[in-house]
Amino acid sequence: MDSRLVQNKQMAVKEGDLFEKCYKFTKAKEIMALGLYPYFRTIESAQDPVVYMNGRRMIMVGSNNYLGLTNDPRVKEAAIRAVEKYGTGCAGSRFLNGTLDIHVELEEKLARFMRKEAALIFSTGFQVNLGVISALVGKDDVVIIDKMNHASIIDGCRLSYGEIKKFRHNDMDDLERVLRDADGKGRLIVVDGVFSMEGDIINLPAVYELARKYNARIMVDDAHGIGVLGKTGRGTCEHYGLEQEIDLIMGTYSKSLASIGGFVAGDKDVIHYVKHFARSLIFSASPPPASVAAVSAALDIIEQEPERIERLWKNTRRMLKTFKELGFEVGPSQTPIIPVIVGENETAFKFAIMLQQEGVFANVAVSPAVPNGKALIRTSYMATHTDEHLDIVTEAFKKVGRSLGLIG
């Protein structure tokens, strides 16, 4: 090793050095040494129901490609055409040189799709939550969030100058308690439409009633609802018939919309304000042409092929029933996100690696991301999974669950 590098490492061993924590962080390495590390696994193919790892065929139940559009020839063709016309990047933010005609067209299309006055597109869904919440929640305001909301919402709140208050997961009595006690000028309630680990749906009608009673605005993060819930895939607000009542809906392109990026839709004056105050929009480059074109094509397909949503739900119903019949604990899931709760973190690591040996890719969520003793295998389904794929998944869960003593 280079002597300068050795010197650097030695320096870090000294107490109080900034890098000390890095050299002392051994947890992940211990799990790797046991051969149980389930993160950053390398895939050599597209996000389809079947993926390849080390040349081996695996059934993918760890993807958010709910409608199976990331490898659709029409979506790919649209992306290729956009690259040919506009190149590979925008080299600047929406605010300055980075707004293309296709960005504006996609905003109009998303606003129509979400049945809102206006929409604003960002380069990731994470940036939407950072930018929108921090732009809207000022120092005298209060932002009220569900405890199980996505990390990007929590970070958006941290970036705001307002007070942050949390309520128990999907617990409307607790939300009312928080609203009653909340001082401050403006109030914003932010909730996930579909919770990304639990797969349950927010009780939005009750949130709306409470928001009216306590004069609060509502923002729904519908990353996992769009393309999944509602008669025509417009998400949680359509599912409850509350599209006009909910103030702001955010979505991401990294799930049903087959790409990367995100948007917020709502009242045109609010969107106009966010456009001039969201730092993650103004100071970050705009979404690349290929992504924008892919989302536009995906939206067309969602409208033209409602049978995709039906197939997604057929697969979801089948797997929910299967896991329950096998005796697994799936919690309150009502959507294509079906967690299988296995208990301790180590059991979850073992479970995931054993599934991989059986030819199934599923994700792992351990504490502190989930409550202690509630580590889970997060499975999620696509419209394009066939019965044969799901048979393989069922057999693998049965075998691993029995061998780890979780089911009879």
Ligand code: PMP
């Ligand atoms: N919100 C939720 C609920 C999510 O699950 C995610 C992505 N995992 C995001 C926001 C962030 O979206 P993106 O991947 O586009 O950054």
